[in-house]
Amino acid sequence: MKKVLITGASGFVGSFLIEEAIARGFKPIAGIRKTSSKKYLTNPQIDFIYFNLFDKEQIKQQLNEYTAKNGKIDYIIHNAGVTKVKKLGDFMKVNYECTRNFIEAIIESSNIPEKYIQISSLAAFGPGSNTRLEPVKLSDQPQPNTEYGRSKLKAEEWVRSINELPWIIFRPTGIYGPRETDYFVYLKTIQRGWEPYIGFKSQYLTFIYVKDLVRLAFDALESPIKHKSYFVADGKVYLSEEYADIVKKHLNKKTIKIRVPLFLVRFISVLLEFFYGIFGRTPLLNKDKYNILSSLNWKCEVEPLYNDFNFIAQYDLDKGVKESIEWYKENKWLK
Numbered sequence: 001m002k003k004v005l006i007t008g009a010s011g012f013v014g015s016f017l018i019e020e021a022i023a024r025g026f027k028p029i030a031g032i033r034k035t036s037s038k039k040y041l042t043n044p045q046i047d048f049i050y051f052n053l054f055d056k057e058q059i060k061q062q063l064n065e066y067t068a069k070n071g072k073i074d075y076i077i078h079n080a081g082v083t084k085v086k087k088l089g090d091f092m093k094v095n096y097e098c099t100r101n102f103i104e105a106i107i108e109s110s111n112i113p114e115k116y117i118q119i120s121s122l123a124a125f126g127p128g129s130n131t132r133l134e135p136v137k138l139s140d141q142p143q144p145n146t147e148y149g150r151s152k153l154k155a156e157e158w159v160r161s162i163n164e165l166p167w168i169i170f171r172p173t174g175i176y177g178p179r180e181t182d183y184f185v186y187l188k189t190i191q192r193g194w195e196p197y198i199g200f201k202s203q204y205l206t207f208i209y210v211k212d213l214v215r216l217a218f219d220a221l222e223s224p225i226k227h228k229s230y231f232v233a234d235g236k237v238y239l240s241e242e243y244a245d246i247v248k249k250h251l252n253k254k255t256i257k258i259r260v261p262l263f264l265v266r267f268i269s270v271l272l273e274f275f276y277g278i279f280g281r282t283p284l285l286n287k288d289k290y291n292i293l294s295s296l297n298w299k300c301e302v303e304p305l306y307n308d309f310n311f312i313a314q315y316d317l318d319k320g321v322k323e324s325i326e327w328y329k330e331n332k333w334l335k
């Protein structure tokens with residue numbers, strides 16, 4: 001039985017990666033912190049390695065102890081990272097420096113796998129042009145417009161510099177599905193009868209359902225492909241109003257639309273950053289968040305996924321939102 005180590009396994013995407021590993025007959029190894037929740041990691045087939053990704057020597061020790069007892073690790077999916085931080089500088093510390101520690105530990109402990117997958121983000125390239133509205137292409141020059149995106153790009157650059165590592169990099173767009181918490185906030189807002197928009201122009205949005213993403217990751221593990229990068233989306237583009245309409249349909253809600261001018265959002269974000277900065281904190285609405293909300297074009301090139309992996313998403317936004325809302329209601333996240 002092939003073993004696959006999945007870092008960040010206690011989180012939203014990571015827990016689905018573990019489930020996909022089990023479904024495909026792999027031996028799953030959850031790489032998590034000692035303090036991480038195991039709420040979605042209860043299957044007895046799961047092995048655990050407790051990493052401190054800030055400590056390269058500890059990573060090496062944990063890898064060596066596991067392999068000495070259980071044999072080599074065949075595949076690695078590095079999914080650990082953060083999308084929200086108290087201080088913007090923490091993005092680089094976690095998403096880049098911890099990735100570097102992890103890869104150096106893999107190499108120095110002679111635990112190079114048959115395939116290594118880095119879960120990055122479309123944010124590493126940034127949005128497309130607001131005027132031309134063309135999809136971001138793999139041949140484009142990365143232009144991340146957030147600290148999060150810059151940290152993911154720097155991690156990618158480090159991965160790509162390691163020739164002996166048989167890597168693939170996936171850059172998913174907005175990932176949604178059961179257990180997800182960020183898009184869930186929007187669902188709650190719609191359920192309360194509010195439909196907020198930032199600015200007066202529609203955003204062009206792209207999404208990938210979590211089950212499609214994890215299926216792609218395991219298809220890639222078992223493929224001969226290496227040293228290539230991909231954007232990941234379901235192949236469709238949705239206007240921000242279309243997204244809201246789909247959510248309203250499945251929640252059976254009517255809403256009051258509210259449009260907040262961009263200049264006002266920018267002013268508030270700058271003001272909040274100033275006051276939070278006095279206490280060494282970063283507010284939820286900050287310059288990074290403003291840059292995301294004011295970017296209109298989140299289209300991306302996905303044809304290479306079909307060409308290399310024959311990937312076709314099984315979930316469009318309508319099907320994915322419906323299944324997600326059903327899960328949120330069953331689990332009492334939504335009433």
